[in-house]
Every structure is written in C-alpha cells, then in structure tokens.
Amino acid sequence: MSNFVSVANENGVAVVTIDNPPVNALSFNVRKPLYEALIALRDDPAAKAIVIACAGRTFVAGADITEFGKPVEQPELRAIIALLETIAKPTIAAIHGTALGGGLELALGCHFRNADRGARLGLPEVKLGLLPGGGGTVRLPRLVGAKKALDMIVSGTPISAGEAEAVGLVDAVFDDDLLAQTVRFASEMADRSEPLVPVRDRNGRLAETDLAFFDAQAAGLAKKARGLDAPLACAEAVRNAITLPFDEALAAERQLFVKLVSGDQSRAQRHLFFAEREAAKVPGKDLQKRRIARVGIIGAGTMGGGIAMAFANGGLPVTLLETSAEALQRGLATIEKNYAVSVGRGSLSEEAKQQRLDLFSGSTDYADLGDCDLIIEAVFEDMAVKKEVFGRLDAVAKPGAILATNTSYLDVNAIAASTARPQDVLGMHFFSPANVMKLLEIVRAEKTAPDALATVADLARRIGKVAVIVGVCHGFVGNRMLAARGAENEFLLLEGATPGQVDKAFTDFGWPMGPFQMGDLAGLDIGWRNRKALGQTAAIADTLCEQGRFGQKTGRGWYRYGGGSREPIGDPDVEALIRAKAAEQGITPRAIGAEEIVERTLYPLVNEGAKILEEGIAARASDIDVVWVNGYGFPVGKGGPMFWAGLEGAAEIVERLEHWRAKTGRAIFEPAPVLRRFAQTGTWEVAGGAQ
Ligand code: 3H9
Numbered sequence: 001m002s003n004f005v006s007v008a009n010e011n012g013v014a015v016v017t018i019d020n021p022p023v024n025a026l027s028f029n030v031r032k033p034l035y036e037a038l039i040a041l042r043d044d045p046a047a048k049a050i051v052i053a054c055a056g057r058t059f060v061a062g063a064d065i066t067e068f069g070k071p072v073e074q075p076e077l078r079a080i081i082a083l084l085e086t087i088a089k090p091t092i093a094a095i096h097g098t099a100l101g102g103g104l105e106l107a108l109g110c111h112f113r114n115a116d117r118g119a120r121l122g123l124p125e126v127k128l129g130l131l132p133g134g135g136g137t138v139r140l141p142r143l144v145g146a147k148k149a150l151d152m153i154v155s156g157t158p159i160s161a162g163e164a165e166a167v168g169l170v171d172a173v174f175d176d177d178l179l180a181q182t183v184r185f186a187s188e189m190a191d192r193s194e195p196l197v198p199v200r201d202r203n204g205r206l207a208e209t210d211l212a213f214f215d216a217q218a219a220g221l222a223k224k225a226r227g228l229d230a231p232l233a234c235a236e237a238v239r240n241a242i243t244l245p246f247d248e249a250l251a252a253e254r255q256l257f258v259k260l261v262s263g264d265q266s267r268a269q270r271h272l273f274f275a276e277r278e279a280a281k282v283p284g285k286d287l288q289k290r291r292i293a294r295v296g297i298i299g300a301g302t303m304g305g306g307i308a309m310a311f312a313n314g315g316l317p318v319t320l321l322e323t324s325a326e327a328l329q330r331g332l333a334t335i336e337k338n339y340a341v342s343v344g345r346g347s348l349s350e351e352a353k354q355q356r357l358d359l360f361s362g363s364t365d366y367a368d369l370g371d372c373d374l375i376i377e378a379v380f381e382d383m384a385v386k387k388e389v390f391g392r393l394d395a396v397a398k399p400g401a402i403l404a405t406n407t408s409y410l411d412v413n414a415i416a417a418s419t420a421r422p423q424d425v426l427g428m429h430f431f432s433p434a435n436v437m438k439l440l441e442i443v444r445a446e447k448t449a450p451d452a453l454a455t456v457a458d459l460a461r462r463i464g465k466v467a468v469i470v471g472v473c474h475g476f477v478g479n480r481m482l483a484a485r486g487a488e489n490e491f492l493l494l495e496g497a498t499p500g501q502v503d504k505a506f507t508d509f510g511w512p513m514g515p516f517q518m519g520d521l522a523g524l525d526i527g528w529r530n531r532k533a534l535g536q537t538a539a540i541a542d543t544l545c546e547q548g549r550f551g552q553k554t555g556r557g558w559y560r561y562g563g564g565s566r567e568p569i570g571d572p573d574v575e576a577l578i579r580a581k582a583a584e585q586g587i588t589p590r591a592i593g594a595e596e597i598v599e600r601t602l603y604p605l606v607n608e609g610a611k612i613l614e615e616g617i618a619a620r621a622s623d624i625d626v627v628w629v630n631g632y633g634f635p636v637g638k639g640g641p642m643f644w645a646g647l648e649g650a651a652e653i654v655e656r657l658e659h660w661r662a663k664t665g666r667a668i669f670e671p672a673p674v675l676r677r678f679a680q681t682g683t684w685e686v687a688g689g690a691q
Helices: 028-042 077-084 102-108 124-128 136-144 146-155 161-167 178-191 211-223 230-243 246-261 264-279 302-313 325-345 350-357 383-396 412-417 450-462 478-486 489-494 499-509 515-522 524-534 539-546 572-584 594-614 621-631 641-648 650-664 673-681
Strands: 005-010 013-018 049-054 091-095 098-100 112-116 120-122 172-174 295-298 318-321 360-363 374-377 402-405 425-430 439-443 466-470
Touching: 005 028, 013 028, 013 178, 028 077, 049 178, 077 102, 091 102, 091 178, 098 102, 102 120, 102 136, 112 161, 112 178, 120 161, 124 146, 124 230, 124 264, 136 146, 136 230, 136 246, 146 211, 146 230, 161 172, 172 178, 211 230, 230 246, 230 264, 246 264, 264 466, 264 621, 264 641, 295 302, 302 318, 302 325, 302 350, 302 425, 318 325, 325 350, 325 360, 374 383, 374 450, 383 402, 383 412, 402 450, 412 425, 425 450, 439 450, 439 621, 450 466, 466 621, 478 594, 478 621, 489 499, 489 539, 489 572, 489 594, 499 515, 499 594, 515 524, 524 539, 539 572, 594 621, 594 641, 594 650, 594 673, 621 641, 641 650, 641 673, 650 673
Parallel strands: 013 049, 049 091, 091 112, 098 120, 112 172, 295 318, 295 374, 318 360, 374 402, 402 425, 439 466
Antiparallel strands: 005 013, 425 439
16 A cells, blocks of 8 residues: 555455645645555445544544645545445544634535544634535535535634534544544444435535525634625635535536635635745744743733633643732732623633633732743833843742733833843733734743743743744734734825825725724823834824813714714714814825725835844744734734735835835835835845745
8 A cells, every 4th residue: 555545454345545744635645545445445445434533642634734735636636526426335533623714615525424523523724715625515415405505605614523523524423442443333334224325416515505595604703704705706606515516516517626725815824824834833833831830920911811711711820929928919900800701791601610610710919920830921112121020030930930010011021121031031012912813922032042932932832822923023023014904094184185085095905993093992101102112203183182082982082973882984074183284284185995905005104024033133035924914813814914915916015115205205105115025026035045
C-alpha cells in the first residue's frame, strides 16, 4: 500500500486507514491510494464490509487547502465518493476528532457513519470563502433535512456527535473503542439482508421541505452575508438539492465551487486561515512552554473583568486583585451579571455559569498573587502607575512567572525595566470586550524571553484568542495603523464630506461600520482625553466634546440617537458645525466621492502597515492582516489591508499617495519604501528577506 493509506482485514471487515498528519487532509497523496484501495476492496470477496478510519488525532479535516488554486490531480474527491456509492457492501466511516469539509463529504459517501462521543462534524468551507464542493450540499440535506443543512453549511459551525446522531447524520455514537465497535457494526450490517441505500438515493427528508419557509430562512441569512459571495452560494446550492434531481444539483454545486475557489474572496479567506496559524509562531524549535495553572489579573474594571472572564471561560482559575474591597465586589458583581446575561440568552447553562464563577478568587493584597504563573495588569493607562504596579509585582511574583501589561500604547520596554526580571515581561493587549473580542496582540519587548512569548501564544489559543506577536511602538500594530486610517477624517469633513458619507464609503467597502459611527460607539471623550494629554487638537471633534456630545452614551455625537436607539441619525447641527469650522479655515466645500474617501483613509492604512513591516514591529505582512480582520473589522473577503493592497494594485496605491502628498503636503501620504518595493515585486519584502 502507501504510507498514507493502509488496509487491514479484521474478521472479514476491511479497515482502510488514512494517515496523513497532522489533520489527515485529502491531499493527492491520500486520494490516489484511497481510490485504488476502494477499487480493490469493491472486488475483493474476502472483504464483506469496508470501514474508513483515520490514524492520529482526527478523522479527515477536509480537502488539502494548500492544493486550491493549483491544477487538480486525479482522482479528485468527487470521484472517490462516486466510487464509494457504487460499492454493494456496507461502507462505514469511523469518525473521531473532526470530520470537516471534504472529510464529512467522504463520510457522506458511505452507507453509515459512526462517531466517537467527542467527535465534531461540519462543513466549514464557507469560512474559506467556498461551499462544500464534494457533494456536501446535495447529500447532507438528504440526511438531516434542508433546514438543518442550510444552517450547518451557511454558518460553517460543526456540531457534536450527539447532535449529529439526533439529526440523523450519524448512525451510532460510541464512548470508547470506536474502531473495534465500528468493525463489529460493519460485520452486523454485512450480515443483514436489508438493501443498502446510498445517501444520494434517500430523498424522504427532502420531500418534506417547505420551500417558502426555506426561502425566507435563506433570505435572512443572505442579509447577514455582508458582501460575501460564499454564504449566498451555499444557500443556492442547498436549494438546488431540494428542487433539482441529484445529478443536476451536484453539477450545479461544482460550478459554484469552481467559481468561488478561483475568486478573490476565497483567496483572501484562505490567506487568512494560514496567516492566523503563522502569526502566533515563535521562531526557535521546540521551545519549552512554562506551566500556567493560575492567572492573576490586577484591576477589576471593564478591561480587567473582561480579561478575567476570558481565562475563566477557558477553564483557568483566576485571582482578581483590586485596591479596595468595594472595587473588588463591584468587579465581581459585574462579572456575575455578564454571565447571567449569557444564561438569559441561552448561550450558557446555569451550571456552566457556576463552574466559571467558582474559578474566581478575589483579593486586595498583592501577596495573594504569589501563586500565579501569569499576572496581567489592567490598571489606569499611565506610565507612573504601571511602573509602580510592576515594581510591586516584582516583589511578590514567583520566579518564572510571566508579568504582562495590557497597555494599549505605552512603552513595554520601559515597563519591563521597572522590574529586575525583564525577560519575564511582555504585553498582552486585549481588545474590549476582552471576553468576546478574538484578537490578542502579544507584545515582545527587547528582553522578553522567547519561551515566555511561546507560552503566552499557546495559552491564547487555549482560551480561543487569535494571537499576533508584535514589537514595541506607540499603539503597536493595530492602534498605530488606526491613527493613520483616521488622520484625514476631519479634513474630509472640512472639505465637504459628511460623517454619513464617510461611514457609508466604509460600509460599502465591507466594514461593519465607519469611523464616525465607531467613534460614537466607543465614546468621543476617550480620543479627546488622549489628544489633550498629547497636546493635540481636532477642530470639530473637540468642539463636539466641549458640547457634551460624547456619542451613543450621551445620545449625541457625530450623529443623533433617538430614544436610546443605536441607529445613527444624521444631525444638521453637526453639519452646520462642520461648515462653520470650514469657513473659519477658508475652505470652500466640494463634493467628495467614495473613491477619494478610500484613497485618503485606507491607502494611508496600508502605508502605515508597510512602515510597521520596515521597522520589524510585525514579522510578516500577513500578521498585520490578522490584526485588522480580527480586531478592527476589516472585511474578511478582502483578506486584511496588506493582502487587499495586492488586489487593489500597489502601483496604483503608490501613485495616489504621491498625488495626495503633493496636494496636501502631509507626511501621512509619503509612500513607505517597503510599499514602493511591493509595487515593483509583488511581495512584501523588507531588508533581510521576503515576508
Ligand atoms: C474542503 O474540504 C473543500 C471540499 O468541500 C471540496 C473539495 C473538492 N488543509 O488548525 P491547526 C494545517 S475545504 C491543509 O493548527 P488544530 C494547518 O495549517 C477544507 N492544511 O490544528 C496547521 O499547519 P501548521 C474544509 C491544513 O488542532 C496544521 O494543519 N476543512 C488543513 O487547532 C494544524 O492545524 C476545513 O476548513 C487543511 N484542510 O485544529 C478545516 N487543516 O502546523 C480546516 C489544517 O503548519 N482545519 N491544516 O501551522 C481546521 O479547522 C483545524 O485545522 C482543525 C484542527 C479543527 C482540523
């Protein structure tokens, strides 16, 4: 046989084992011997049934994503599944770990599916900008009904083995010994006299579909797609499964798949899949991770409380430290309230809430942080305060404990220097609400030990965060680039745009909201306070704040908000203020189009990213993309700012930056050398190598 597929005979049952670590993806190396093995077993009288199982940690987790965009080598997955359906003896998939995408489609080609209790099954292709292209959209609805299939395929979220059994996707679930039990199951099936019906011929569930209801449900999902093609294609394909004969629906699915896989959106989403995995890697083979059994959090305010919840949600015990018993109680009460909201919404059970709350202990004494392996401070954003906290931590933390600051802007090197153990100090920049937002910037200071970084990157993953390792600079990767993106905002208004027009250009681009709506949501007073601290001004925004217009929380900001609603309403008072400020500066308003808004906000965003690369603050362009997609709402279908720069055309970006540089004289538009190089070579190169 091959290294990737082996066959054994267990009392007349053939067990085909796929072994392609780490996730048994269906690479060409697997497909070819699998196809050949199935042909041989189809014709082998010594095999009365065939079990497909996997070695290692999981069943097949899908097609090999690295093969997309290259010519397909035969046999392709669809041919294997079609072959399976011609086999007149029982075929059974034995599923442990995850059966995802092409993996689940392979299992759908079998007569039966058995699963380990801990297994998860799903069709996550939509998250890669695709739809299941191996017949998943046509076979899954035949087993679980069109409504459930639509839900699974459009969301891409896997379901548990228990649920899979309940909805008819899985025939048997075993608590242990999956393979032995499945061989026994296979033997029984072979000895039965009932006819074997391939999934393609099971039409009963489809016949019961209420098409009008299905269409209404699909329309609801389409609304949420926000410019992404894949969710719409998924819904269309499942509809075809209901309305078209099997083979026609299968052919239609193929056409949709081929179109998506060669499109920019899927390329962008595949880029992000690998980028996310790359971003948290620390160079240096096999770095020994430190043991993290308890986490200390200093500060039980919004940020500290959210961070504490993030760890408790990941199952880690947390010690929460505050300056007074009252502040501590307030913090713990807020945490309890937040969990109660989740229980009320049905996303958390009462039991799970209690389990999480049991993980918290509170203290007002630094000495109680002595048994923590990681301590994160989330106190007031002020260097003197942070240094004092770290000085105290240095005195109580155990040797080897990792000391982290949640600062958004401050110099982590300076904070580290206030301890006698800078090798153990790093930044953990969470985004608010920290228990919800996925992004974590892990800030590597000059003296941070690589194993401390690797430990925190690993831990971040354990608690479901997407971690990116970044270097020290004002605002790190995300907030520094955000400042560049917003540098022209006021100028755009003064020159004639309205907040509504700017925000619309952003939402049309695919952002969930524009900068002015975002400002109103976050609170305009925050930026105001920062500007004052830095001695900066913003003519319009400062005046709004002087008028007490802080955004949603005061019912007015860049927009008006009626009766506690979050829906922004354009405000003539703001427009009058803008015109008055423009007049003061002698600016005559003109019409400003969406294209100009993009050029003056998103081109500087890319340009700042290029500078960040040049300075080594980010190790790879793709790291920057991960930050922006996961922390700031950059549209996934465009792959992040640095990937998008390639789609947009870097030469065009450089040319337009030069144009605005000449027109305004502002340095924000000066094209970075790395961007100029990208325009010539098509790769994000920095001195010392390609990224
Ligand atoms: C599909 O199936 C299309 C079909 O419908 C139609 C075909 C015609 N391919 O995530 P991890 C790598 S589309 C290639 O860190 P975990 C990954 O890059 C596919 N490589 O592990 C990483 O590499 P490295 C539908 C893959 O335990 C390593 O494996 N399926 C693939 O946290 C470990 O991955 C999906 O979308 C792949 N399919 O999570 C599932 N998958 O070590 C995608 C992983 O060099 N995969 N790698 O960084 C996952 O969701 C997770 O990997 C999984 C394991 C849950 C399986």
